[in-house]
Amino acid sequence: MWDTVQETVNYIKGKINFDPEYGIILGSGLGGFTEEIEIEYVLPYEEIPNFPVSTVEGHKGALVFGTIGNKKVVAMQGRFHFYEGYSMKEVTFPVRVLKYLGIEKLIVSNASGGVNPNYKVGSIVIIKDHINFMPEHPLRGKNDERFGPRFVNMSQPYSVEMIAKAKLIAQEFNIEIHDGIYLGLQGPTFETLAEYKMVKILGADCVGMSTVPEVIVARHMELETFGVSIITDMGDEESILTVSHDEVLQAAKSAEPNLRMLIKELIIRN
Numbered sequence: 646m647w648d649t650v651q652e653t654v655n656y657i658k659g660k661i662n663f664d665p666e667y668g669i670i671l672g673s674g675l676g677g678f679t680e681e682i683e684i685e686y687v688l689p690y691e692e693i694p695n696f697p698v699s700t701v702e703g704h705k706g707a708l709v710f711g712t713i714g715n716k717k718v719v720a721m722q723g724r725f726h727f728y729e730g731y732s733m734k735e736v737t738f739p740v741r742v743l744k745y746l747g748i749e750k751l752i753v754s755n756a757s758g759g760v761n762p763n764y765k766v767g768s769i770v771i772i773k774d775h776i777n778f779m780p781e782h783p784l785r786g787k788n789d790e791r792f793g794p795r796f797v798n799m800s801q802p803y804s805v806e807m808i809a810k811a812k813l814i815a816q817e818f819n820i821e822i823h824d825g826i827y828l829g830l831q832g833p834t835f836e837t838l839a840e841y842k843m844v845k846i847l848g849a850d851c852v853g854m855s856t857v858p859e860v861i862v863a864r865h866m867e868l869e870t871f872g873v874s875i876i877t878d879m880g881d882e883e884s885i886l887t888v889s890h891d892e893v894l895q896a897a898k899s900a901e902p903n904l905r906m907l908i909k910e911l912i913i914r915n
Contacts, residue, residue, distance in 0.1 A: 646734065646741070647789050653695045654745040661686040663710045665719040667912055668743035670859060672755035673897055676722050681909045682711040690723070697725045697735050714913035719743060726855055728833040733783040737862040741792065750807070750869045750915070752908060753860060756897045757853035758836060759876040760845040761825055766879060767900045769822045769907070771811055772803055772872035775857050776828040776849050783858040784865060793865035802860050807871040807915060814910045820903045825850030827874060829857030841880030851876060871911065875900045
């Protein structure tokens with residue numbers, strides 16, 4: 646893994662002259678955030694050695710390099726999921742590449758189903774913790790100490806400082822936000838009503854099919870991490886009858902302007 650990551654990093658550095666401070670993983674329907682970036686380079690995934698290629702609608706599949714304010718960023722337009730058939734090491738491979746391109750902070754976004762009755766479709770939820778219900782772990786196997794320790798402390802997977810700043814920004818711009826616990830399931834099916842009830846019983850506020858493996862690997866490499874979710878459906882009897890990927894994308898799009906503002910200001914000020 647180390648040699649493969651370094652090969653990819655060296656290829657990218659050979660193509661561009663850019664040292665990003667922030668990495669951003671753009672989830673379903675959030676690819677428009679790149680409009681906030683003063684773009685300098687775009688590298689399609691298919692041109693990058695060892696990189697997977699996203700197969701999900703709404704995920705464009707490119708690394709976008711540029712600036713937001715005076716901060717240098719690299720954004721992933723599209724992520725990879727375990728349900729696409731990739732291994733967890735492939736799913737999280739880009740996070741390792743971003744680390745060795747120079748990022749110190751990682752922002753992850755996603756679309757998720759809500760079970761907290763205080764949420765509604767379009768709610769923005771800052772992820773304060775997660776529950777890993779994925780069937781595979783990205784750190785399973787021999788550990789390479791060059792990346793990080795064998796046993797990772799996950800007591801604070803999401804940056805307390807970045808969460809506090811995001812809440813202040815949201816208050817300043819009058820953006821309604823919530824915080825909550827995200828539960829990661831494999832997918833690709835949307836949850837049954839019984840599964841939504843299970844998620845709530847387990848203590849989570851929302852559920853999705855990504856993010857958790859990326860955050861685990863980010864913490865393995867001591868990247869400061871901030872996570873945010875857009876609620877695109879609610880886990881109740883009425884909502885689950887009609888939920889579809891198109892509806893998820895539409896709901897994410899409706900909430901995107903506020904989320905874009907929140908993330909942009911967080912990057913500029915942090």
